[in-house]
Amino acid sequence: MTPAFALEAASVRRGRAQVLQDVSIQARAGEVLGVVGANGAGKTTLLRAALGLVRLEHGRAALGGRPIRSLSDLERAALAAYLPQERRVGWNLPAWRVASLGAPHLAPKAARERAHAALARLGLAALADRGVLEMSGGERGRVLLARLLAAGAPLLMADEPGAGLDPDAQLLALELLRAEADRGAAVVLTLHDLSLAARACDRLAVLSAGRLIADAAPREALTPAVLAQAFALEGQLEQTSVGPVVAARRRTP
Amino acid sequence: MNDLRLNGLLLLGVLALIAAGLWLGEVPLSWAQFVQGFGHPGSAPGEVLWRIRCPRSVAAAVVGAALGLAGAVMQGLLRNPLADPGVLGVSGGAGLGAAVAIAAGLGAQSGAIEGAALVAAVLMGLALTALAARFREPETLILFGVAISSFSGALTSLVFNLAPSPVTLAEVFSWLLGSVANRDWGDIGRELIPMGLGVGLCAYSARGLVMLSLGEESAVMSGLPMARLRGAAVAGASLLTGAAVALAGIVGFVGLAAPHLVRTRAGADPGRILLPSALTGALLLMGADLAARLIPTDLELKLGVVTALLGAPLFALIAWRAARSWRG
Numbered sequence: 001m002t003p004a005f006a007l008e009a010a011s012v013r014r015g016r017a018q019v020l021q022d023v024s025i026q027a028r029a030g031e032v033l034g035v036v037g038a039n040g041a042g043k044t045t046l047l048r049a050a051l052g053l054v055r056l057e058h059g060r061a062a063l064g065g066r067p068i069r070s071l072s073d074l075e076r077a078a079l080a081a082y083l084p085q086e087r088r089v090g091w092n093l094p095a096w097r098v099a100s101l102g103a104p105h106l107a108p109k110a111a112r113e114r115a116h117a118a119l120a121r122l123g124l125a126a127l128a129d130r131g132v133l134e135m136s137g138g139e140r141g142r143v144l145l146a147r148l149l150a151a152g153a154p155l156l157m158a159d160e161p162g163a164g165l166d167p168d169a170q171l172l173a174l175e176l177l178r179a180e181a182d183r184g185a186a187v188v189l190t191l192h193d194l195s196l197a198a199r200a201c202d203r204l205a206v207l208s209a210g211r212l213i214a215d216a217a218p219r220e221a222l223t224p225a226v227l228a229q230a231f232a233l234e235g236q237l238e239q240t241s242v243g244p245v246v247a248a249r250r251r252t253p
Numbered sequence: 254m255n256d257l258r259l260n261g262l263l264l265l266g267v268l269a270l271i272a273a274g275l276w277l278g279e280v281p282l283s284w285a286q287f288v289q290g291f292g293h294p295g296s297a298p299g300e301v302l303w304r305i306r307c308p309r310s311v312a313a314a315v316v317g318a319a320l321g322l323a324g325a326v327m328q329g330l331l332r333n334p335l336a337d338p339g340v341l342g343v344s345g346g347a348g349l350g351a352a353v354a355i356a357a358g359l360g361a362q363s364g365a366i367e368g369a370a371l372v373a374a375v376l377m378g379l380a381l382t383a384l385a386a387r388f389r390e391p392e393t394l395i396l397f398g399v400a401i402s403s404f405s406g407a408l409t410s411l412v413f414n415l416a417p418s419p420v421t422l423a424e425v426f427s428w429l430l431g432s433v434a435n436r437d438w439g440d441i442g443r444e445l446i447p448m449g450l451g452v453g454l455c456a457y458s459a460r461g462l463v464m465l466s467l468g469e470e471s472a473v474m475s476g477l478p479m480a481r482l483r484g485a486a487v488a489g490a491s492l493l494t495g496a497a498v499a500l501a502g503i504v505g506f507v508g509l510a511a512p513h514l515v516r517t518r519a520g521a522d523p524g525r526i527l528l529p530s531a532l533t534g535a536l537l538l539m540g541a542d543l544a545a546r547l548i549p550t551d552l553e554l555k556l557g558v559v560t561a562l563l564g565a566p567l568f569a570l571i572a573w574r575a576a577r578s579w580r581g
Contacts, residue, residue, distance in 0.1 A: 053470060077476025090332035090466040091521035101464060104475050131521070147467075 002065035003028055004155040004186030005050045005080070010059035012045050012210075019045045021210040022059070027186040029154065032178060034201030034218075035190045038231055041207040043190040044085060047157050050188075051082055063155065077105070081151030083158040087141055092131035095119060095143045102150030111150070118146035121176055123169075137164045145173055149180065156180055157188045162196065174200040194231075198222060199243040206230050218244060256529075259519055263532035267314060270539040274310030275302055278546060304437065312433040312441050313542040313556075314535040316501040317511075319448050319493040321534015322527055324508025325515070326455045326490040329462035329523030330483065331391040337509035338494040341394065341487070342401030346377035347498035349405045352412040352425045360424060364443060367499040371447060374495020377401060378488055385487040386480060389469050394487075431502035431557030433542055444496040451496065452531075454489025458482045459524035466523060504557045506564025507537050513571045537564075 003026035012020035020042045027033045035043045048054040050061055052068035061068040064079045071079070081102065089098060099115035106114065119128050122142045132140050141164045148156055156177065162170040170193075178200065181187045191197040197204060198218035206214040206221055208230040214221040219237060227233040227248055235248025276282075282290065282298055290298030323338035331340070338344060350373025351366045359365035384397050409429075416422040461482025464472040472479050497504070511534040515526045538556070541563060545554045 048470075051474065053473065073473070073478055074476045077474060080474070082470065082474045084468065084470045086468045086470070088468060090468075091523060093463075093466060093521055097463075097522060098467070101467060101471075101475065104460070104464065104477060144467075147471075 001028055003062075004064065005188070006060075006062045006065075007046070007050055008060040008062075010049050010061060011057045012042075012049055012054055013057045014045075019210050020049060023049075023207075023210075023212045024059075025205055025212060025215055027155065027188050029184050029186050030181055031202045032181045032187045032189065032200060034197040034204045035188065035207065036192070036194060036197050036204055036230070037207035041230065042210040043207055044159050045210075046205075046207065047082070047159055047188065047190065051080055051157065052076065053082075074105070077151075077153070079153065080155040080157060081148050081153035083144060083148040083156075083161060085159040085163070087137065087144060087164070089132045089140065089144075092133040094129050095124060095132055095135070095146075096128040098132055098143050099146040099150050102147035103152065114150045114152070115146065118149040119143070121149065122146050122172065138166060138169060141165055142169060142173070145176075149176060153185070155186045155188070159190050160192065161189055162191065162193065170196065194222060194227075194246040194248075195244065198237055198246065222246060256519065256525060259515075259529055260532060263529055263536065267532055267535050267539070270536060270543065271307075271310045271314060273543060274313070274539060275306050277543060278306050305435075308436050308438050308441060309433050309542065310539060312436040312500055313539045315441065315444070315448060316433060316497045316504065317507055317535040317538025318531040319451065319497040319534070320504065320508040320538070321511035322452065322455055322531040323490040323493040323497070324510075324534070325512040325523070325527050325530035326458065326462065326486050326493075327508070328512050329465065329526075330458075330486045330490070331395060332465060333391060333395070334513065335509075336395070337505070338490060338497070339402065339503075339505070339508070341377075341381050341398035341491070342405055343374050343377045343381070343491045343494040344498050344503050345402040345405035345409070347371065347374035347495045348429050348503050349373055349409045349412070351428055351499070351502070352409050355425045355428060356412050356416055356421055364440070366428065367440060367443060370499035371444070371495050374491060374498060375447075377405075378491025378495060381491060382484050382487045385483050389483070427555070428502050429557075430555035431504040431560070432545075432555050433501050433538075434553065436500065440500060444500045447492045447496040451489045451492035454485040455493065455527060458486035458489060459527055462486065462523035463525075502555075502557060504538065504560050506560045506568060507534050507541075510564055510568050510571065511537060513568070517571075517574070 006026040008024050010023045035046055037043050049056060096115045099118050100111040103111040103114050116128055119125055124142055132143055145161055148158060161173050177187045204218050204221040205212055206226050214226045222237045224236050227235055232251050233248040234251045237244050238247050280301055286298040289296055290302040293299045294303040320338050327336040327338060327340055328334055347370040351370040354366045354369035385394055461477055461479055464475045464477055512526055512530045514533050515529040519526055519529050541559045542556055545556055545559045548554055
């Protein structure tokens with residue numbers, strides 16, 4: 001099966017800093033891939049490199065089996081949708097309008113219907129006409145997630161989709177992204193909550209200082225050695241009645 | 254309010270102010286003279302109507318519309334409610350072109366000052382379009398705009414400094430304060446081509462402006478040709494601003510205030526406010542020109558002075574209302 005995205009020996013440099021180094025990774029349709037790592041480990045850069053939003057120093061990036069540089073803007077948008085970490089919205093647009101921007105190539109009526117459906121899935125039907133600048137940060141985050149869902153692309157990339165959301169909304173967001181994978185999309189997330197990542201993702205890619213140090217099912221990826229190297233944590237992944245939980249504490253120097 | 258109703262009402266307002274601009278003026282016309290002048294352009298009242306008042310009203314309308322539209326495009330492009338048509342330095346550049354033409358003694362040649370202002374604005378617009386293609390972040394563009402604006406201001410000051418005579422100095426100063434008095438149909442016709450091109454480019458950029466509300470990366474990932482749309486927005490707003498300055502000198506506040514006034518009725522969608530912002534700009538500038546004509550002063554007030562005098566308090570009122578709505 002053609003991977004939804006593939007990075008091959010990809011390196012990215014920003015100024016003098018090597019932010020991604022020799023990373024090879026793919027995501028396939030129907031799976032949820034989590035990208036985890038400490039602050040500055042290169043998670044956002046990995047997503048941006050995969051989408052062609054940042055220039056590779058070395059290596060190759062492909063979407064849907066085609067080199068990223070050979071795709072037009074429109075072709076890339078048909079293959080992938082992206083929720084950046086930045087949650088700022090410039091103007092006080094109604095929530096439905098923001099969500100409809102996920103599907104700019106549909107006729108206005110169809111885009112509006114899709115936006116309303118996505119907002120309803122996130123429990124925001126009653127707020128569809130409210131301006132996003134009149135909402136809380138968490139509500140605005142859910143509206144932007146609705147925009148991602150409204151895209152209906154075969155690859156959905158979300159940079160910290162749970163940021164600023166309450167626990168229930170975080171779980172709902174991850175459930176909806178899982179539903180997208182079940183309908184055949186490839187879903188790629190960055191997450192800081194390792195327990196949530198272990199429960200929500202089929203596979204975890206662990207980054208440490210720009211290098212990929214693990215790429216496997218959560219139980220195999222989050223070993224004590226990886227937790228120590230990537231997060232400076234002392235602990236392990238434990239199974240509980242609600243799913244896996246990372247039980248860990250800071251390593252004392 | 255829906256778009257059709259709002260634009261219809263604004264258009265009616267523009268037509269009403271054009272009618273008022275024909276009716277009101279320094280020389281009072283009776284109803285009979287008005288009717289005579291309307292039907293017979295060669296008669297004395299006809300000269301007043303068709304050669305003085307009508308071009309003046311139309312010039313105010315097109316300059317106001319150009320500034321209102323350019324302001325709305327700039328605010329959308331830069332995601333900044335404080336942006337106006339002059340923020341990237343095009344107004345200052347056009348003013349410099351005009352100042353140089355006057356100082357070089359070209360003032361007597363028909364269209365020379367306007368041509369110099371437009372050429373300078375087009376050069377600035379080309380430079381800015383190239384910069385916008387290279388630097389995508391709005392903050393960077395604003396910084397370049399501040400640099401260009403300051404440099405144009407410095408060069409205009411140099412023209413003042415080196416002006417060969419006090420008469421030249423007064424001429425430059427008077428031109429820069431802005432006016433649509435004594436504009437004829439030829440002056441207006443010359444600016445319609447760059448303005449028409451600017452309107453087309455701005456209309457093309459509209460769907461990119463709304464996407465930019467979500468930030469640069471979301472816009473790039475939307476599949477829209479953002480580089481082209483951004484270039485069209487900068488080039489279109491520059492052409493409109495340059496042509497407006499060429500026709501009327503530097504007129505502030507209209508391009509800043511018109512989009513804000515429109516947002517109170519039409520919502521915040523940067524694409525949807527373009528047409529009503531143009532119509533509101535036309536209304537504001539025609540109103541300011543009528544005020545300049547009718548306020549009894551020994552020397553007629555300059556348009557740029559009136560827009561600043563009326564516009565600043567109006568803008569403070571808009572800011573006050575906006576702040577209240579943001580607080581909820």
